[in-house]
Amino acid sequence: MKKYVFGVDVGGTTIKMGLFDLNANVLEKWEIKSITANGGERILPDIAESVQNKLKELDIEEDEVAGIGIGVPGPVDAAGTIYKTANLGWDTVFNIPEAFQKYLNLPVMAGNDANVAALGEMWQGGGKGYKDLVVVTLGTGVGGGIICNGQMVTGAGGAAGEIGHIHVEDNETEECGCHNIGCLEQYASATGIARLARKRLAKDDADSVLRGREISAKSVFDAVKFGDKVAIEVAERFGEYLGKGLAAIAGVVNPEVFVIGGGVSKAGEILFEYIRPYYMQYAFRSCRDAAFALATLGNDAGIFGAAKLILDRV
Amino acid sequence: MKKYVFGVDVGGTTIKMGLFDLNANVLEKWEIKSITANGGERILPDIAESVQNKLKELDIEEDEVAGIGIGVPGPVDAAGTIYKTANLGWDTVFNIPEAFQKYLNLPVMAGNDANVAALGEMWQGGGKGYKDLVVVTLGTGVGGGIICNGQMVTGAGGAAGEIGHIHVEDNETEECGCHNIGCLEQYASATGIARLARKRLAKDDADSVLRGREISAKSVFDAVKFGDKVAIEVAERFGEYLGKGLAAIAGVVNPEVFVIGGGVSKAGEILFEYIRPYYMQYAFRSCRDAAFALATLGNDAGIFGAAKLILDRV
Incomplete structure (x- = not known):
């Protein structure tokens, strides 16, 4: 049964992460560094690793997690495809949910950070x-x-x-x-x-x-x-x-x-x-x-x- | 089995009507008069009557009809509620699909005519x-x-x-x-x-x-x-x-x-x-x-x- 969801806000220097239950309660909030060197290649695997560590720490099974939402500072379309973002060193067009699956096989949705923040303000702000x-x-x-x-x-x-x-x-x-x-x-x-x-x-x-x-x-x-x-x-x-x-x-x-x-x-x-x-x-x-x-x-x-x-x- | 859908475009002088199959083919196209007198009270029943006449004429059963879409010249929200429109004599706020059920019990969706026309241009234009x-x-x-x-x-x-x-x-x-x-x-x-x-x-x-x-x-x-x-x-x-x-x-x-x-x-x-x-x-x-x-x-x-x-x- 799904009980948890991760919210991730990727910035140029830090990545903010939150673990929520399905009733909009933030259970944990933490940050990791945003490493934009080498075309930002470590950003997605670092997020995946941090999620896995948190699951281990709190003894949560992967199948209790509904998914991971990710906001990034760049143009992202409805399918989660990002059209380059200098802020993160990402210089190619790629689909974030697809790319993330290489590191962790959980449902992923992605959006532009400002748009995602707007969704947050609608939901609980x-x-x-x-x-x-x-x-x-x-x-x-x-x-x-x-x-x-x-x-x-x-x-x-x-x-x-x-x-x-x-x-x-x-x-x-x-x-x-x-x-x-x-x-x-x-x-x-x-x-x-x-x-x-x-x-x-x-x-x-x-x-x-x-x-x-x-x-x-x-x-x-x-x-x-x-x-x-x-x-x-x-x-x-x-x-x-x-x-x-x-x-x-x-x-x-x-x-x-x-x-x-x-x-x-x-x-x-x-x-x-x-x-x-x-x-x-x-x-x-x-x-x-x-x-x-x-x-x-x-x-x-x-x-x-x-x-x-x-x-x-x- | 659903085979047909009606598209209705309400104007201040005429109401354009179309019968479509589910593959976007227009099977019939006709117009009726738009009677805006008495607070536009005849507009919805006239549409219902024209739909019923067409069903009779073509020997179509009501349960073969997926529904009736209606575009009107006034502000309509996502639920089909219209916020007054002088063009049709409608001077109250009411929900079009709900109001229509009094005359004919088929699924109805309504929208502003310009917005609905945009949807038409996306679909087939x-x-x-x-x-x-x-x-x-x-x-x-x-x-x-x-x-x-x-x-x-x-x-x-x-x-x-x-x-x-x-x-x-x-x-x-x-x-x-x-x-x-x-x-x-x-x-x-x-x-x-x-x-x-x-x-x-x-x-x-x-x-x-x-x-x-x-x-x-x-x-x-x-x-x-x-x-x-x-x-x-x-x-x-x-x-x-x-x-x-x-x-x-x-x-x-x-x-x-x-x-x-x-x-x-x-x-x-x-x-x-x-x-x-x-x-x-x-x-x-x-x-x-x-x-x-x-x-x-x-x-x-x-x-x-x-x-x-x-x-x-x-």
């Missing part, structure tokens, strides 16, 4: 109870995961949810890291918010608690909470760009809720005060009911979502 | 062979249908695919019909193309075969084929806006193909020459492989897609 959601990660960049009718959307080449490069400003002059101009990421990521703040401060000599401090998304939103007018102007611009971007997304998938995560989301629900009015302005009428919620699983979203990949098939 | 597609209808307005991994995306409130109101121009001054400013529909619909052409012609007195003629999407693209420079400028602007809008959509669902239908698509593959370069410019790297194809089912896309709704469940 900020999106719990919803079936149509968009999880937006505001970190160094802007990432996304799309869930439609309870199913993760991968896209043809595993690039669904790459919302950071949606064009949101026609009058931008600086380039995004992707070489386009006017991408959402240039305004709504942690680095984007800091960029907006630096540009605003340089514009004139208006008083601001931000002057002379390290400029970051955190210091900007701390200053907003303090009532700093310059910081509030920056938050308004952040909110307009993100609201406009989310409105475009809503025109495609009409989510019930936007779940906001990543480092920037630590500012809390105050973010919604700046995003929602612009979302309402730009969104098509029938999409304006969407709720806004904060992600709650933090760095564990990946292992939760990976476990859920398997549980959806049990 | 311009999107045949693809599983991740976006069907774009360029008519009086701009509509869309999204298919991810072979499944129709409805959205939480049935408004997925409402791509006509994605914001694509920050510097617009005229209002869209939805009261927003800078919507895709203002540039890429038949009326939008005519609007762009009229504005271009008014700008100066450059020679153009369009002068003194009726301005329409058709006359613009006819003039483009004739090499008319002013018309080509208009086509470039159309292509930029649509390319930019499709790039935003690609950042959400990463389709394998965009299938272009609606009246404007009668211009043919020449449209792609104007859309594709701008799509490539604005789309995120991993989404640039998307193909472009023309819709092929025309007005029959709806009955095909409606039949497919049932066949997916047989």
Whole structure:
């Protein structure tokens, strides 16, 4: 009888692993190193070995394990095929579940880490109870995961949810890291918010608690909470760009809720005060009911979502 | 044994009906009137009666029918619940399959007409062979249908695919019909193309075969084929806006193909020459492989897609 499932979240430096029962309880959580040398050849066998060690340690039989879900930082399609990912040294196109069978003969499902994290937030996080959601990660960049009718959307080449490069400003002059101009990421990521703040401060000599401090998304939103007018102007611009971007997304998938995560989301629900009015302005009428919620699983979203990949098939 | 399926496409003036075998062959195609008076109370019973008449006429038993798929012009969620649609006089929220059982006890599935038409194009039209597609209808307005991994995306409130109101121009001054400013529909619909052409012609007195003629999407693209420079400028602007809008959509669902239908698509593959370069410019790297194809089912896309709704469940 199946009693357990593993959720694995592969990153460039560590691999997070979780052992769950079938009722969504995390029984154990640990990490192993991610060794990306030699084309990342050790990643899958290291995961297999760590799973086997855990089974031995806890005296669990292989046939009690429903499977292993794996999230990886790269484009993965619905069949678990990965289209290269420099982050892990993987430079070929291959099917992760098939490749994994060489090391351990258990059912495997794989997905892109952001998409898998979105599944985790739907299952046990900020999106719990919803079936149509968009999880937006505001970190160094802007990432996304799309869930439609309870199913993760991968896209043809595993690039669904790459919302950071949606064009949101026609009058931008600086380039995004992707070489386009006017991408959402240039305004709504942690680095984007800091960029907006630096540009605003340089514009004139208006008083601001931000002057002379390290400029970051955190210091900007701390200053907003303090009532700093310059910081509030920056938050308004952040909110307009993100609201406009989310409105475009809503025109495609009409989510019930936007779940906001990543480092920037630590500012809390105050973010919604700046995003929602612009979302309402730009969104098509029938999409304006969407709720806004904060992600709650933090760095564990990946292992939760990976476990859920398997549980959806049990 | 199940041998047949009905596909029904409900419009504001006529209801198109099709009888299919399970191998996608249309056996019969006919239309009945759409009577929207009295809150559209006759629409479902009229469909039921027409189905029963057809069964009698062809001597088909009810238990040989796998079901009836119905597409309607309004927001329908994954369960077949419709959220009001002025087009049919329906002013309450109700579940179409449940409501239909009162008149005829056969399995029913329902969906939004644009989404259902997209399913039809995937099944037997311009999107045949693809599983991740976006069907774009360029008519009086701009509509869309999204298919991810072979499944129709409805959205939480049935408004997925409402791509006509994605914001694509920050510097617009005229209002869209939805009261927003800078919507895709203002540039890429038949009326939008005519609007762009009229504005271009008014700008100066450059020679153009369009002068003194009726301005329409058709006359613009006819003039483009004739090499008319002013018309080509208009086509470039159309292509930029649509390319930019499709790039935003690609950042959400990463389709394998965009299938272009609606009246404007009668211009043919020449449209792609104007859309594709701008799509490539604005789309995120991993989404640039998307193909472009023309819709092929025309007005029959709806009955095909409606039949497919049932066949997916047989």
